[in-house]
Each structure stands twice: as structure tokens, then as C-alpha cells.
Amino acid sequence: MITADIKTTFIQIVGAENYDDSKAGRLVYSYDATPQFQSMPDAVIAPRNTKEVSEIVKVCNEHKIPIVPRGSGTNLCAGTCPTEGGLVLLFKHMNQILEVDEENLTVTLQPGVITLDMINTIEAKGLFYPPDPSSMKISTIGGNINENSGGLRGLKYGVTRDYVIGLEIVLANGDIIRTGGKLAKDVAGYDLTRLFVGSEGTLGIITEAILKLVPMPETKKTILALYQDIEAAARSVSKIIANKIIPTTLEFLDQPTLQVVEDFAKIGLPTNVQAVLLIEQDGPEEVVDRDIKKIAEICTAEQAVSVQVAQSEEHAMALRTARRSALSALARLKPTTILEDATVPRSEIAKMVRAINEIAEKYDVKICTFGHAGDGNLHPTCPTDSRNHDEIERVEKAFAEIFETAIELGGTITGEHGVGMMKAPYLELKLGQEGIAAMKAIKNSFDPNNIMNPGKVFAKDSRKRVVVTR
Amino acid sequence: MITADIKTTFIQIVGAENYDDSKAGRLVYSYDATPQFQSMPDAVIAPRNTKEVSEIVKVCNEHKIPIVPRGSGTNLCAGTCPTEGGLVLLFKHMNQILEVDEENLTVTLQPGVITLDMINTIEAKGLFYPPDPSSMKISTIGGNINENSGGLRGLKYGVTRDYVIGLEIVLANGDIIRTGGKLAKDVAGYDLTRLFVGSEGTLGIITEAILKLVPMPETKKTILALYQDIEAAARSVSKIIANKIIPTTLEFLDQPTLQVVEDFAKIGLPTNVQAVLLIEQDGPEEVVDRDIKKIAEICTAEQAVSVQVAQSEEHAMALRTARRSALSALARLKPTTILEDATVPRSEIAKMVRAINEIAEKYDVKICTFGHAGDGNLHPTCPTDSRNHDEIERVEKAFAEIFETAIELGGTITGEHGVGMMKAPYLELKLGQEGIAAMKAIKNSFDPNNIMNPGKVFAKDSRKRVVVTR
Numbered sequence: 001m002i003t004a005d006i007k008t009t010f011i012q013i014v015g016a017e018n019y020d021d022s023k024a025g026r027l028v029y030s031y032d033a034t035p036q037f038q039s040m041p042d043a044v045i046a047p048r049n050t051k052e053v054s055e056i057v058k059v060c061n062e063h064k065i066p067i068v069p070r071g072s073g074t075n076l077c078a079g080t081c082p083t084e085g086g087l088v089l090l091f092k093h094m095n096q097i098l099e100v101d102e103e104n105l106t107v108t109l110q111p112g113v114i115t116l117d118m119i120n121t122i123e124a125k126g127l128f129y130p131p132d133p134s135s136m137k138i139s140t141i142g143g144n145i146n147e148n149s150g151g152l153r154g155l156k157y158g159v160t161r162d163y164v165i166g167l168e169i170v171l172a173n174g175d176i177i178r179t180g181g182k183l184a185k186d187v188a189g190y191d192l193t194r195l196f197v198g199s200e201g202t203l204g205i206i207t208e209a210i211l212k213l214v215p216m217p218e219t220k221k222t223i224l225a226l227y228q229d230i231e232a233a234a235r236s237v238s239k240i241i242a243n244k245i246i247p248t249t250l251e252f253l254d255q256p257t258l259q260v261v262e263d264f265a266k267i268g269l270p271t272n273v274q275a276v277l278l279i280e281q282d283g284p285e286e287v288v289d290r291d292i293k294k295i296a297e298i299c300t301a302e303q304a305v306s307v308q309v310a311q312s313e314e315h316a317m318a319l320r321t322a323r324r325s326a327l328s329a330l331a332r333l334k335p336t337t338i339l340e341d342a343t344v345p346r347s348e349i350a351k352m353v354r355a356i357n358e359i360a361e362k363y364d365v366k367i368c369t370f371g372h373a374g375d376g377n378l379h380p381t382c383p384t385d386s387r388n389h390d391e392i393e394r395v396e397k398a399f400a401e402i403f404e405t406a407i408e409l410g411g412t413i414t415g416e417h418g419v420g421m422m423k424a425p426y427l428e429l430k431l432g433q434e435g436i437a438a439m440k441a442i443k444n445s446f447d448p449n450n451i452m453n454p455g456k457v458f459a460k461d462s463r464k465r466v467v468v469t470r
Numbered sequence: 471m472i473t474a475d476i477k478t479t480f481i482q483i484v485g486a487e488n489y490d491d492s493k494a495g496r497l498v499y500s501y502d503a504t505p506q507f508q509s510m511p512d513a514v515i516a517p518r519n520t521k522e523v524s525e526i527v528k529v530c531n532e533h534k535i536p537i538v539p540r541g542s543g544t545n546l547c548a549g550t551c552p553t554e555g556g557l558v559l560l561f562k563h564m565n566q567i568l569e570v571d572e573e574n575l576t577v578t579l580q581p582g583v584i585t586l587d588m589i590n591t592i593e594a595k596g597l598f599y600p601p602d603p604s605s606m607k608i609s610t611i612g613g614n615i616n617e618n619s620g621g622l623r624g625l626k627y628g629v630t631r632d633y634v635i636g637l638e639i640v641l642a643n644g645d646i647i648r649t650g651g652k653l654a655k656d657v658a659g660y661d662l663t664r665l666f667v668g669s670e671g672t673l674g675i676i677t678e679a680i681l682k683l684v685p686m687p688e689t690k691k692t693i694l695a696l697y698q699d700i701e702a703a704a705r706s707v708s709k710i711i712a713n714k715i716i717p718t719t720l721e722f723l724d725q726p727t728l729q730v731v732e733d734f735a736k737i738g739l740p741t742n743v744q745a746v747l748l749i750e751q752d753g754p755e756e757v758v759d760r761d762i763k764k765i766a767e768i769c770t771a772e773q774a775v776s777v778q779v780a781q782s783e784e785h786a787m788a789l790r791t792a793r794r795s796a797l798s799a800l801a802r803l804k805p806t807t808i809l810e811d812a813t814v815p816r817s818e819i820a821k822m823v824r825a826i827n828e829i830a831e832k833y834d835v836k837i838c839t840f841g842h843a844g845d846g847n848l849h850p851t852c853p854t855d856s857r858n859h860d861e862i863e864r865v866e867k868a869f870a871e872i873f874e875t876a877i878e879l880g881g882t883i884t885g886e887h888g889v890g891m892m893k894a895p896y897l898e899l900k901l902g903q904e905g906i907a908a909m910k911a912i913k914n915s916f917d918p919n920n921i922m923n924p925g926k927v928f929a930k931d932s933r934k935r936v937v938v939t940r
Contacts, residue, residue: 104817150657178902183815184844184845187668188884190912191665195664198660215714241573287754418657430659
């Protein structure tokens with residue numbers, strides 16, 4: 001609990017204008033982009049620098065006050081919902097790009113920088129930051145790092161973790177540590193950098209980051225392949241990789257998703273086919289041309305009913321934008337949209353899509369599936385209504401079965417959205433009790449008072465999402 | 471201490487033929503490739519499977535017996551020297567490639583597999599595993615993972631950590647956990663996979679691994695550029711990257727190294743120049759040709775006195791082999807060879823090489839420098855004689871100053887060789903007390919009895935290498 005004395009201390013640290021415990025102020029930060037989770041923080045605080053973060057953390061640690069670091073709250077795992085009250089910590093003052101180093105190909109920045117602002121800055125210098133979460137227009141780099149965000153280019157380029165090479169972190173005891181650096185190689189002790197990427201704010205607060213950049217690919221091309229048979233689409237994915245081609249993007253949309261995306265984006269997508277693959281390759285022109293030609297041949301050989309190369313960058317951009325809008329488009333259907341993140345080895349995509357459709361039918365719920373086929377990272381999405389308790393109950397059961405199926409196929413419960421509060425009850429499916437015990441041991445060693453984003457990653461008990469709604 | 475009863479238990483677990491506490495048997499495993507470190511283990515044990523590893527670990531944990539997992543002992547940080555006695559654990563029975571999955575581009579294998587054997591197996595299928603530590607003919611995959619081995623291709627392709635996507639691990643309490651999987655994306659909890667890569671056997675014992683593979687590049691070409699001026703060579707490195715070309719390999723050798731390598735390999739390397747860059751590019755033929763042409767232009771513009779493209783794969787291979795033989799060649803000069811691993815941001819290479827030469831002069835020791843210029847990962851190497859205590863004292867001081875300089879330049883004390891026992895006293899330079907405390911907290915949480923490769927990574931006190939020699 002934040003007493004009057006503690007409040008005075010916080011205000012002394014950040015100034016009165018950066019501490020808000022009004023009801024209206026708190027309400028704004030009582031939820032994030034995840035449906036069905038809401039909980040009031042005790043206050044919202046916006047430190048101006050790392051030293052202030054450290055001072056805030058020391059006070060919280062002494063008085064066991066939870067801290068929830070928050071970027072733009074676009075995560076889909078209730079990762080920034082202040083489920084146990086305490087402080088929501090904002091980075092609105094810590095939002096500077098500190099340096100673009102063209103010799104070492106790095107960018108150094110504060111956590112509050114909007115992802116797309118950073119991308120625009122470095123692309124102006126001919127550099128490229130591959131991770132492209134669909135939320136990148138709004139999301140912050142700090143949020144991306146804490147959630148280890150993925151995106152459409154993961155197949156060829158990897159995810160956020162693969163581009164974070166140095167961090168400044170405030171630990172629960174207030175210590176400020178720096179990990180890594182502008183270094184291609186560094187084995188001085190344990191890899192704290194990667195441990196913190198994706199740790200969802202539960203181990204410490206990231207206050208600065210060094211990201212690795214790569215040269216901008218010379219060119220890119222986009223193909224749209226249409227199928228009347230989901231298996232044929234999945235076979236095309238496998239064949240492309242087996243032919244030693246790694247496209248930048250290899251996206252899948254099923255017919256229901258296609259329909260709502262077209263209704264939303266109106267760019268002339270076909271809606272009378274069972275599945276679409278949206279494939280992009282980038283690189284030197286000769287290579288892109290050669291790969292695109294080969295990919296088109298493979299799709300045709302695998303019974304695509306149409307294979308179309310985007311004839312202009314505008315057309316390609318429209319296709320990409322349509323794909324990125326899938327969640328927004330699906331969200332228009334019903335009051336509540338639950339988007340999931342089950343991930344399987346690439347070879348199991350067809351089995352997984354089939355299983356999702358069977359499970360949806362079994363529980364009589366609508367599930368649209370799209371996602372990163374090349375990564376095996378699917379987003380089965382359910383338009384539903386949280387007020388319909390009977391349906392929500394069935395939705396829960398369907399998703400639980402989807403997670404179990406993903407694990408049976410050698411997959412995981414979340415490919416890029418994180419565990420947060422939402423998927424904590426399912427984590428044991430993937431890790432077993434021993435794996436969770438190992439992770440909890442790390443959590444306890446860094447944060448013995450459990451002040452860092454408590455209630456996330458680790459479930460208190462096996463309660464499911466429907467039960468935690470308030 | 472291993473009592474008669476405990477010995478009986480170990481023999482019950484692995485069979486008498488897999489337990490050796492003879493003096494001769496122990497002597498063989500009392501040292502590794504690191505000069506100046508030797509210490510007798512109490513016994514050597516070779517489990518046949520993960521279950522046996524778990525049983526051994528449980529016994530060790532109960533009786534606080536140190537365990538040192540060991541591959542081929544090629545590490546250069548005294549990482550496998552049993553400095554506190556106990557068991558040396560060998561993987562000679564756990565040396566199978568379990569699966570090459572051509573659809574998901576993965577190989578699943580046991581830790582005892584020799585790196586080059588795995589590489590030969592997957593290359594026969596047109597697949598590519600980029601990490602190429604110079605020891606790969608002898609080293610094991612388990613050793614590579616524990617040390618996070620680098621190699622010549624790190625600039626373009628990254629290091630071992632970037633290719634390990636799943637692990638089976640036996641923890642200090644005997645628990646067997648599995649992390650990751652054949653998954654391009656997985657954010658289910660903390661990234662234990664990357665935490666264990668490079669943890670030097672101090673957190674648990676890796677008993678199986680899944681490695682990510684990539685398609686084999688179509689072709690590669692090699693350039694040798696000669697310089698009379700080290701600064702010009704360093705400028706060429708920066709200019710190549712600034713021109714948005716990321717070569718596979720960008721190696722640097724100074725004149726003294728060049729001389730001994732040529733004396734050793736006799737392939738006609740020039741020995742009358744101050745520095746050499748050995749540059750390799752791989753990829754599609756058009757791109758390789760274009761990049762190599764551009765690289766040659768840059769080197770020429772930066773005052774290279776000669777720029778020569780290898781005219782055949784045999785010639786290129788001879789150059790690569792010569793580079794890889796640098797340590798062996800240098801080792802012929804004097805009874806003791808101390809090879810170091812200071813690493814700086816790429817932009818600081820020239821400053822670092824200059825500093826190394828000044829430091830060598832200051833302490834009147836011979837230091838030859840070669841390494842991965844594109845990574846900023848240098849290997850200053852000192853041919854010396856451990857019996858000459860006065861000189862060794864000066865060598866120690868010189869290397870301490872080299873580490874300090876690397877840190878001042880934004881670098882690290884080890885880029886790819888690990889901390890082990892050898893560099894533990896210097897770790898604080900890079901991490902500060904707070905960083906070491908954070909890492910120790912992880913160590914304690916996983917291994918409260920400190921049985922997992924004790925004495926490595928964390929220094930007991932600030933004693934330096936000369937003092938620990940016995």
C-alpha cells in the first residue's frame with residue numbers, strides 16, 4: 001500500500017507532475033490490449049531518468065509495492081495489467097534515440113521510443129531493424145524487448161531477442177547494471193542480456209538498450225498464392241524451405257480471416273479460396289528474382305489456384321498492410337476478440353490448422369486462423385462476447401485444447417506474445433514442474449520480494465482466464 | 471571426498487568400466503588446453519545416458535562432490551580443469567547425432583558429438599552450421615555450447631548461441647528439464663536455452679541439444695589484402711561494413727603472426743608486410759562476385775599494397791587453414807603460449823591493436839595479434855615460458871592492462887573463449903560488482919551446493935593467473 005509518506009517520497013523523486021493517483025489517471029492504466037483483464041493500480045509514475053527509476057525501485061522494494069513497467073500496453077498476454085495494484089511505471093520521459101552508430105551498426109535508445117520512430121530513423125540511414133511486430137506503429141522498444149516481440153520477418157531474420165546486444169537494467173534492489181555492449185561477441189559470464197529479453201518486466205526494469213542493425217536489403221518482392229486446400233498451402237511452405245529458400249515472410253490466412261480482412265481493407269483480396277499464402281523475399285535483386293520465380297513454381301506445382309507477383313511496391317504494401325490489419329479486422333466482428341499464439345515446428349503446420357478447425361467445431365466456437373506459417377507461429381483468433389458466459393467457457397476449453405495440441409506436436413503455448421497473466425496457467429504444459437521451478441528460482445534470486453510485475457509468467461494456481469475476469 | 475561407499479554407488483550407476491580413479495586415468499583429465507592450470511580430479515566417470523547423468527548428479531549434490539563436464543578440453547580459459555577435485559564427467563558414450571530434420575532445418579544430437587563430424591553430416595545434405603571454432607576438428611558440440619564458441623564466421627552468422635534452439639539439461643538437484651524446441655519462435659517463460667549456452671557447466675549439465683541449421687550458401691570467395699600500415703587495414707574493415715557489406719569472414723593477422731604462420735604452413739604468405747586481412751564472402755554467385763569486387767576496391771583505395779582474390783577453392787582453403795593454424799604455429803615458438811581474447815567494438819580495432827603493441831613494449835614481452843577484425847574479437851598471443859617467473863609476471867601485467875584497455879574502449883574481457891578459471895579475476899572489470907552479484911544469484915539459485923564446475927566464472931578472490939599455477 002502506498003501511504004502518504006511513501007507518496008511524498010515518490011513525488012520528491014519524480015516531481016508532482018509525474019505522479020498520478022487520481023481515479024481517472026489510474027483507470028487509464030488499469031488494462032492493456034488484452035481482453036478480459038482489468039485491475040486498478042495504486043498510482044502511475046513517470047521517472048525522467050535511470051537514477052529516478054532506481055530510487056523508485058528502492059522505495060518499492062522496501063515497502064513491497066508492485067511495479068509494472070509499461071510501454072504502450074499493446075501486448076496480448078495481460079503483461080502490463082497491474083493485477084496486484086502498485087505502481088504503473090511509464091517511460092514517456094525516457095523516449096530518446098541516443099545514438100545511431102553507422103560504423104558498428106547499432107542504435108542506442110531509451111525504452112519509451114516508439115518502434116516505428118526508431119525504424120524510420122535508422123532506415124533513413126540505409127539500415128534495417130528486422131523485427132516488425134504488427135503493433136509497431138504504437139508499441140515501444142521497451143515493450144518489444146520485455147515481450148521479445150516477433151513479427152512477419154521472423155522466419156529469415158529472427159525476433160527481438162536476436163537484435164538486443166546490450167542493456168541497462170535497474171534490478172529489484174535498485175542496482176543499475178549494464179550487460180553486453182556494441183559487441184558481436186561477448187562471453188563474459190552468463191547471458192543476462194537474453195535472459196532479460198522476454199522476461200516481461202518480472203526480473204528488473206530495462207532503462208536503456210543497444211540494438212544490432214543490419215544493412216537494408218536492396219530490394220523485395222511479394223507473392224500472393226491462393227489455395228482451395230489448406231494442406232496444399234502447408235505443403236508449399238515445407239517445399240519452399242526444403243528447396244533451401246528462406247523467404248523474409250511466409251504468412252498464412254484461412255478463408256474466414258481472408259473474408260474479414262477484405263471486408264475491412266477492401267483491396268480486392270479473393271474471398272472464395274480456402275487459404276492464402278503471402279510470401280515476401282528481400283535481398284539483392286538477382287537473388288530476389290530467382291527466389292520469387294522458384295517460389296511461384298513451387299506453389300503452382302502444389303496446386304495453388306492462383307499465383308500472383310505484386311506488380312508494384314504499392315500493391316505489395318497494400319497486401320502487407322492488409323495482413324497486419326488482421327487483428328483489427330477480426331476485432332470488428334464481435335465485442336470480444338481473443339487472439340492466440342500457439343506455435344509448432346514448421347513441419348506440423350497443416351496438422352495444427354486441421355486440429356484448430358476440429359477443436360472449434362467440437363466446442364461450437366468460431367476460430368479464424370492466420371499467422372506466420374514459416375515460423376509455425378499461428379494466431380487462431382476467436383471473435384466472441386465476454387458477456388456470454390456459456391460461450392466464453394467453451395472458448396476457454398477450445399484454447400486449452402489448442403495449447404495441448406501444440407505441445408503434443410513439439411510446439412509451445414506462445415511464440416511471440418508472451419505468457420503474462422493470461423497464459424501463466426498453461427506454462428506448465430510446456431515446461432513441466434521442473435522447468436517452472438528452475439524459472440521461479442531465477443525470479444526469486446533477482447526479486448525476492450516479488451515486486452517486479454508480480455502475477456505474470458507464473459500462475460498462482462491453475463485458475464483459467466474466464467475465472468480471473470473482473 | 472569420494473568415499474568407498476560413494477564409489478560403489480557410482481559404479482552401480484555407470485558400471486565399473488566407466489569409472490576410473492586410477493592415478494594415470496585421473497592425470498589425463500587434470501588439465502585442458504589452457505596453459506598453467508592443472509589439478510587432479512578424484513575420479514573420471516562416463517555415463518551412458520541422461521538418466522545416469524541425473525543419478526550421478528543426485529549423489530554429487532548429496533555429498534557436495536564437484537562435477538566438471540568435459541568434452542575434448544580444447545577450451546582456453548581453464549574451463550574444464552578440475553580445480554576443486556571431484557568428478558570429471560565425460561560424454562564418450564553420449565556422442566550420437568540423433569536426427570537431421572530437413573523440413574525444420576534442425577539437428578538433434580548428444581553433447582559428445584565432435585563438431586566437425588556433425589558439420590560433415592549436415593553438409594552432405596546441403597545444410598550449413600555456421601559456427602566454426604578453430605578447434606572444431608577436435609572439440610565437441612557440448613563443449614561448444616557450454617563455452618558459446620565463436621569462430622571465423624561470427625561477423626555474418628553469429629556464434630554458437632545463435633544456433634542453439636533447444637536443450638535437455640540435468641540440473642544440480644537431478645531434475646531433467648527440456649528447453650525450447652524445433653521452434654523459430656518461443657517465448658514461454660525465461661530464455662533458459664540461451665542462459666545455459668556459455669554458462670561453462672556451472673548451472674547444469676547439457677545432455678542433448680537441438681541446433682538450428684541454414685541452407686548452404688551457393689558459393690564463396692576469398693581475398694587476401696596486404697598492408698604496410700595497420701591503421702589502413704583497420705580503416706578497410708570499417709569502410710567495408712559502412713558500405714553495407716557484411717562478409718562471412720574478416721580476419722586480421724599482424725606481421726609477427728604472419729611470419730610464424732608462414733613458417734608453419736609454408737603456403738607462400740608474404741611476411742614483409744605489417745598486416746593482412748583475409749576476407750571471405752559467401753552467398754549467391756552474383757552477390758559474392760559483386761561484393762568481392764567492391765571489397766577489393768575498398769582495400770585498394772585504403773592503401774593495401776596488394777589485393778589478391780584466391781583463384782581456386784584449394785587456394786582459399788589453404789589460406790583459411792593457415793589462419794586456423796595461427797595458435798598451433800605460435801605455440802611452436804616458446805614452451806608456453808598464452809592466447810587472449812580481448813574484444814572491442816569494430817570501430818575501435820585500430821586503437822586496440824595500437825594499444826596492444828604499446829603495452830607489449832612497455833612490459834618487454836612479445837605479443838603477436840591476430841583475430842576476427844570484423845567482430846572486434848582479437849587474439850593477442852604471447853609466446854613465453856612459464857618457468858621464467860619474472861617474464862610471466864610481466865606477461866600477466868600486460869594482459870591485465872590489455873583487458874582494461876578493451877573495457878575502456880567499450881569492449882569485453884572475452885569474446886569467445888569464456889571466463890573459466892583463467893579470466894574470473896578480471897570479470898568485475900566488465901560487469902562491476904552489481905553485475906557479478908546478479909550472476910552469482912543465478913548460480914546460487916540453480917546450484918546452492920556449488921557442485922557444478924565450481925571455481926569457474928566467479929573468482930574466489932582477486933588472485934591472478936600466475937598465482938594459481940601449481
